Amino acid sequence: MIEARYLEIDGALGFVEIISPETHSDTEAPAVVCLHTAGQSGVQWRHVASDLAGHGYRVIVPDLPGxxxxxxxxxxxVTSLVTYGDWLGKALDLLGVERPHVIGCSIGGKLTLELATRPQRPLAGAIVMAAEAGLGRVNVNGLRRELEDVAGPSRAERTYLGTLASVGHAVPEPKARIIATMHKREDPEISSSDLIGWGTHDVRDRLGDLTCPIHLVAGAQDPWIDAAAVEDAAVTINADRPGLARYTLLDGVGHYPMEEMTDFAAVAAEWLNQLRSVLLAPVGVLS
Incomplete structure (x- = not known):
């Protein structure tokens, strides 16, 4: 079942799509929140959400403010991912969702890290894609200047070409062009503001506060991140809490795994199942 809801949060309406599995009731199915990338929306999960629900999950896909x-x-x-994290917490309260799994990509990945390091609201598990724990790799001052001229007609083409450059070489050209065409629908003021949030967000000093097992994922052809830094974060987490973190490098994949990979729902379901097994494992036998 697919449900669309508007939630009043902080004086504005926020949109959330909810896809429930046919095999479980809402109260029985574990919840997974899917977070989109900078300037985009939940439409990025259009090829994944229903299939993921078919694996027994209640899938919640919000559109962030704007x-x-x-x-x-x-x-x-919004230029702060902490603010987005607060907004998501209020959305989950309104939906009556406690301790969900969260999977996010790019700023959605950084938001997943933000949510996973909030002890006051523990998660069941976190999948962080295309995001480093440290500062995002952008020129924040340049982005602030660009906001003054962000509506120029060439911006849509820059988004289109930039998306093509961020997709992995394993993606067939027609599919890559569809991804890029969908991405250039973004509001450039919103996406530039998102990237300021991306470039200034840093949870490296909070990794010890992780409330759940975590899976860090990088595309081998992602130009926006340093895959080695993502792997180092997993090593750092496991040095303090052995077995809490996993790391996966995706060959042939760029910055948008959920859009680039045709079998992503099945892969994500397996990752989620692995996180659930870590959460349920007795202390001392995490793997």
Whole structure:
């Protein structure tokens, strides 16, 4: 079953799509929140959400403020991923969802790290894709200057070509062009503000506060991140809490695994099952 809901959060309406499995009731199915990338919306999960629900998960796909079908934040475009994290917490409260799994990509990946390191609201598990624990690799000052001229007509083409450059070489050209065409629908003011949040967000000093097992994922052809830094974060986590973190490098994949990989729902379901097994394992036998 697919449900669309508008939630009033901080004086504006936020849109959430919920896909429930036919084999479980809402109260029985574990919840997984899927977070989109900078400037985009839950439409990025259109090829994944229903299939993931078919694996027994209640899939929750929000549009962050100012994205997709959500109204903009009343104070204007958001430049802090901490603010987005607070908004997501309020959305989950309104939906009555406690301790979900969260899977996010790019700023959604950084948001997943933000949520996973909040002891006051523990998660069941976290899958962080295309994101480092440290500062994002962008020129924040340049982005702030670009906001003054962000509506120029060439911006859509820059988004289109930039997306093509961020997709892995294993993706067939027609599929890559569809991904890029969908991405250039973004609001450039929102996406530039998101990237400021990406470039200034850092949870390296909070990794010890992780509330759940975590799976860090990098595309081998992702130009936005340093895969070695992602792997180092997993090593750092496991040095303090052995077995809590996994790391996967995806060959032939760029910055958007859920859009690039045709079998992503099955892969994600396996990752989620692995996280659930870690969570349920007795202390001392995490693997």
């Amino acid at each position: 994205h997709g079908r959500s109204e903009p934040a009343v104070d204007g475009p």
